[in-house]
Amino acid sequence: MQSLIWLAIAIPLASAAFLLLAGKRADAWGHWVGVVASSAAFLVGAGALLEMLGQDAANRATTVTLWEFIPGSDLSVSAGLLLDPLSITFVMLITFVGTLIHLYSVAYMEHDVARRRFFAYLNLFIAAMLLLVLADSYLLLFFGWEGVGLASYLLIGFWNFKDEYATAANKAFVVNRIGDIGLIIAMGMIFAAFGSLDFATVFAQAPEASTATLTGIGLALLLAACGKSAQFPLQSWLGDAMAGPTPVSALIHAATMVTAGVYLIVRSAPIYNGAPDAQLVVAVVGAITLLLGAFIGMAKDDIKKALAASTMSQIGYMMLAAGLGPIGYAFAIFHLVTHGFFKAGMFLGAGSVMHAMNDTVNMRRFGALRGVMVITWVTFGLGWLAILGVPPFSGYWSKDKIIEAAFVGEGWQPWVLGGAALVGAGMTAFYMSRLFFMTFHGKARWEDDMHPHESSALMTVPMMILAVGSAFLGLFLATGDKFTHFLEPVTGHAEHHDPVISIPVIIGLTLALVAVGTVLAWMRYGRADVPVEAPAGSLGTITARNDFFQDSVNRAVFQRPGQHLTRTLVYADATIVDGAVNKQARGWARLGEASRKLQTGQARSYAATMLVGVIVIALIIVVGGL
Amino acid sequence: MNFVTPEIAWAPLTPILIVLGTAAVAILIEAFIKSPATRRTVQLTVTIGALLVALGFVIVQWVGLDGSAGDVVMTGKITVDAQSLAWQAMLLVFGILGALLFAARTSDGEDAFTPLGSVPPGSTKERLARRAGLKVTEVFPLLLFAVGGMMLFTCITDLIFLFVALELFSLPLYIMVALARRRRLLSQEAALKYFLLGAFSSAIYLFGAALVYGATTQIDLESIGIAIDFIPNRDGMLLAGAVMVVAGLMFKIGAAPFHSWVPDVYQGAPTPVTAFMGAATKAAATAALVRVMYLAFYPLEWELSWMFWAVAITSMIIGTLAALVQTDIKRMLAYSAVAHAGFILVAFAGLTPEALVALPFYLLTYGLATIGAFAIITQVRERAEDGGIGAEAVRLGQWAGLGKRSPFLAGAMALFLLSFAGIPLTAGFIGKFEVFSAAIAGGAWPLVLVAVIASMVAAFFYVRLIVLMFFTDAPEGADEAIAVETETLTRVVIGITAAAIVILGILPSGVLNIFESAAHLLVSAG
Known part of the structure; x- marks a missing residue:
């Protein structure tokens, strides 16, 4: 069953694609396809878990190589899944809770006209989340990471006919992008330091790396984790994300996706173990957020x-x-x-x-x-x-x-x-x-x-x-x-x-x-x-009610200056960059028009072109070669 | 002078013999089956059957190779090696897809071919011709002749034989180009131009072959290669000959300045024919050019590299620039084909072993996307005045808002365009990557730089069509003016090619491995 673990990702993914493409025909029964897909993923995971429990504790990590992107070249990108106690724990959590929430949603979304689409997104989420936790490299993890971000965005904004909800979805997406930048930077630093993004390679070399490198990577990973897991200072999106249907809040914004940041840090343990400063920052961020969240909750x-x-x-x-x-x-x-x-x-x-x-x-x-x-x-x-x-x-x-x-x-x-x-x-x-x-x-x-x-x-x-x-x-x-x-x-x-x-x-x-x-x-x-x-x-209550005025702070510190910056850039882009592009594009188009003139439609001029071409080339080569 | 009867080992030629033999039989079918409807069914079945059986034999031969380089069929003339088997399989696949498109009919039961070249579509005369049982089902045997000729083209190692095969697959193409039912005058004009320019390029090729023979006294490729090494000063006759031979093959690939026929013929030919020839001719000609360059002219690599660089750059620039200003989709894709010819020639830089993997892969991805894209063009139709299905809607503006009306067609088209543009996760990206890597291995990074810039500029006109399909609203009344067909055979072809483009983009390793083991040319001469 372990070697078939890719099915746990493939089945919900296929189901999501099917539900999205099937159209109205599947409206009446499509949600059950979603439930079955999620259950199937659970069964695959359960099978893998049972098999793992039968193995020695030392041999419980299995790598399943799926494919190599371009074999035998410098651009060696392979996709593989890593099945170990940590990932199987997540697989079981995601698929078990996920399946229950699928079931619940059948009734909860009963009167929604777009129930089929809802289940497609839920399935997409399950697939992406499983990819995230099963990936054997940061690169593949990143695909899952972005996939759950997409699913989260689509589901928060599921009722996007309300402007407010659409805005909430955008907010979640934008804040998450900040975290994603952290992950991208981390991947860049990891690749620069270790020459690979595979967990196995990276973690094997991590103990030899310098503390400064590991601290840098650790902090960048923490930024990523803060975005996805709504940790201080990137926590502002989670409250608004409640605009999504409640099953979504239960599955994505409580049980699974928001914990991806914790997974990322635990998975990157070998990096943090060599970077005590980064670890301390993680702990402090956690402590701040736990108090902040509790305060807001009150x-x-x-x-x-x-x-x-x-x-x-x-x-x-x-x-x-x-x-x-x-x-x-x-x-x-x-x-x-x-x-x-x-x-x-x-x-x-x-x-x-x-x-x-x-x-x-x-x-x-x-x-x-x-x-x-x-x-x-x-x-x-x-x-x-x-x-x-x-x-x-x-x-x-x-x-x-x-x-x-x-x-x-x-x-x-x-x-x-x-x-x-x-x-x-x-x-x-x-x-x-x-x-x-x-x-x-x-x-x-x-x-x-x-x-x-x-x-x-x-x-x-x-x-x-x-x-x-x-x-x-x-x-x-x-x-x-x-x-x-x-x-x-x-x-x-x-x-x-x-x-x-x-x-x-x-x-x-x-x-x-x-x-x-x-x-x-x-x-x-x-x-x-x-x-x-x-x-x-x-004052305390008001502060907490307003999420510590985080939105206002973000607006004043980031949004306003950001808007000014973008406006300046847009202006510069429109006048300088676009100006240059348009001018040269016009130049290209004019050249294109000129080349059109060569295409007279007359066979004799075509033949002449060929002849001239052959003669010119022959002359260059023959005369040049002599 | 006494002639020795040549010894020919026929067995490795089985697939080619099947295709050409069936073509001959299919001509007889034309004579003996009167009912046009039955004839179409029989011809289609026979054609697809023959191509499939041939494909089966190619696979059997491939498996039978088992690591050996291949068989010499006729010393110095024909060699069936792993490389040629790979090309043959590709051509057979293109042939099968092409045959399916040939058989496609619009919802009012008309196919793409005119029953009588002199009558306008939908006229009374045409109806009379139909009643008389006229229907051009000869396109199927013609397709078989073309495929057979092309397959032969990929395994010949002799300049004169090469010419015979060239004509063998060119003549059927000339005829097929002339057979369009709609816009038939354009089609007939295109066929005549194609024929004239084809004849002209054949003459150039033959003259070149004669010069090469004059310089080396050899006619088979390997002996030419050996003889060139013994020529102390690369004399003018040899160089001029080599240039002309290569120019003749570049004509078939459609590289500039030998490209003038491409836009007119791609536009004029019945679109199923364009789809088939756009994919297959380029592949066959590239296969032959590989053999000629790697077996015969490799000692002239340095001298001829000027030609390859010049032609590749010219093709990329002219193809890309001209495509920018086209308003006709078929012409736009034609110019894109010219630019792709440039990309193909980029791989020849340095004559590296990598190119022997990159070229088949590139041609496969390009061919599949071409067949798919032209298949889609057959499905977007103007309404005829009588409300029936009219000519293809090829003006760019007519495709506005297609994404809403037919997500399948527009989505597939977007996929093919992205593949042409070489966007990652499509087959086109891997193809470009392989080709550019081969050129870099050959030390031609400036050429690759030009190619990358050309790809960037080219992305503009591909993406423009995507924007038009998905992000532009259809003009008023477009629903009435434009009919979107849902023909089964065409949809099958589009589905297969689209799936292949995705699969080759994400999981290219299987096919790359096959081409990897096909990257050897059998050297036979003693």
Whole structure:
């Protein structure tokens, strides 16, 4: 099955192409093709995983060479897939959660006229994301990277008849391009330093490279990761990306694509291991983002935007872990997997709520939905407990490890990083509980003629399955450190280090902060009445509501000067460059007209041309050769 | 003087004999089957069948080579080696695609060929001619003769035999060019010009062959090559002869200044014929030029490189510039063909072994895209006055907005144009890459520089058509004025060629490997 792993990419890709080309004929059943394609990818991945589990831990990396672009030339570009514990983890996450979300979307998008196109894009996303994680070189990874960017753009702007949504899609695309430039620069530096873009070649040579080179590459890769994973300072697009249909937010903007940055950094571990400064920057960026996201999440009234802020914050945790080096890599991926389950589950829950509430997203207009949407309430509740880090639910096992690892080290670092992670846990508890209570508890603050009802089975079943994952996956994978051992061939074995505070104290502090956050949220949003109109709020609330004025900052610092620059350039282009081009183009055209005159249409002049040609050439060669 | 009966090993010629034999039989079919409809079906079946069987034999021979260089059929005259088998297979594929296009009919049941050259299309006289059972199904045997001649052309190692094969495939082409049903006067004029200029170039070739014989007293290519080495001062007679022989072959490739026929003939010929000859003639002539240069004139490489450089640059410049100002799609593609002739000649710089891989690959990609592009042109039609299907809509403006009306045709056309332009992920890119690499290996980087600039300028007129198809709205009433055909055989051809262009662009290694093992010319002379 491992050698057939390319099918996992090819099937959804073919299905996407088919759905796009099939036209209206396939409207009635096209979405099922999408579901089947995604499931097939899952089965291929599962087969590969089973086969891998049967192998020795040391031999679990398999390279599948697909083809060489132009063999035997200097432009040797080969395309191959790398199947190892890290990539198979992603394959399983992407295809499993992806398939559930496909199923959910069948019902969620039922009344959308363009449902077939929606599934085509979803399939395209699955294919591109699998290519991203299965690629055996940065170059091929880049194809997947751009592919998921494209799919994300198409899906955010899926309802692009609303200008606002189209703008959101553009924003996501533009911000991502900044990150992509980072990846391109990184690839250039890697190629310059190692002469190759293959992971195998690059990582084998990485230990010998200079620290400066590795730091440069590491920072460029971090820029790429920040763009894709909505990390500070490129986080501004994720909130707006919620314009996409909710299943898209669940799959792309919570569970999978936004975690690609974490994957990139963990995959590039051999580079970061030789660049401590770059690692530190990664960890700091993660810490900043986790606090920033949590802060924004505390003030948002839009359920999806609050979840988006939470996603940003949780990925901050993963980044922080990835920046800690070998002791953190496995935990970063562990948290990524559990997060994929509980956050996707909660997004689907939010979708279910919106479905019931005529697409309202304002939580101030929710409340008391527990009674009418029991399944949504329970499944969402399990996700909520998981993200809070309440034992024994999934999030506890992964997040707590990250907090512990953040406290390992010397000097100021453990205190700052660990402190951030710890405070973040308390904030997470507050904003998630706020969201949960505002939506499901308290008094009903529904708008008139709302008749909320539970969603159909096609939607609730995926939610239930994800809820089971939110509840038990962490416990299952953490028992006996199964998952970290599984990843060890890729992430490397980390010696155990003691944190600066003892572990029981860290756990105790974390749980205490979580409890405080939850209780505060209950008092303000569960027990007390929630005003339907948002109160004016303190400076902090306003700041958070406005995403730290990031848009304004971007506008003032980048957009305005950028516009001036482009205007100047456009002017210069129009007058100088275009002027030159047009003039010489006119010159070419005039020459073309002249050559037309030679084509008189008369055979005799054609023959004369030939004769003159032969004579001239012969004269040059014969006379020149004598 | 006593003549020795030549010994001929017939077996390696089987594919060629099948094609030419079937052509002869197909002429008889014309005589014996009265009903035009039956005749068309029978001819098409027989033609495709013969070409497929021949292709099968070529493959069997290829497998049978098993690493050996090939067979000498007739010492000093005909050699069937791996290189020629590769070319033969390519020509057979072009032949099959061409035959499918020949058989295509518009939705009102008319094919591209006139039943009677003197009657206008849709006239009463034409209807009378039809009723009398007139229908030019001879195009199929003519195609077979042309393909057979071209296949022979790729394995001949003798200047005089080469001339015979040249005429063998040229004469059917002259006739086919004259057979257009729509715009038939243009077609007949084009055929006559093609014939006159072809005859003229044949004369140049023959004169050159005579001069070469005079200088070397040899007529087969290998002996000429050996003899040239013994000529102390490269004398004028030899050089003039070589120039003229090469010029004769360059005429068939369509390189400037021997290109004047190309625009008129490409435009005038029935479009299926243009598709076939645009692909196949260039391939066959290139194959022969390879043999002549690598076997006979390689000692003159330095002297003749002037000619190759001059002709390549002239072709690229004239082809590109003239294509810029064309308003007729067929003419634009014709000039593009001239520019491509220049690119082909670029590969001859330095006579490197790499060129033996690059040239077949380039001609394959170019041929497939040419057949596909001209096949698409047959599908975009003007409405006739009586509301039926009229002539092809070849004015650029008539293609505006085609992307909306027929995404399949416009998409495929865009693909072929991008391939012509050499954009990555299309076959054309790999072809150009290989050709330019060969030239760089031969030390001709200035030539490659010119070629790259020419490609850049050329991209303009390819992309202009793409912009026109996809980003320009169709003018008012275009839906009524332009009919878009959906003929099955043509669609099959377009589909096959488009798929091949994509596959060769992304996974070229398989085919490149085949040409790699075909990159040896068998040297036989003792």
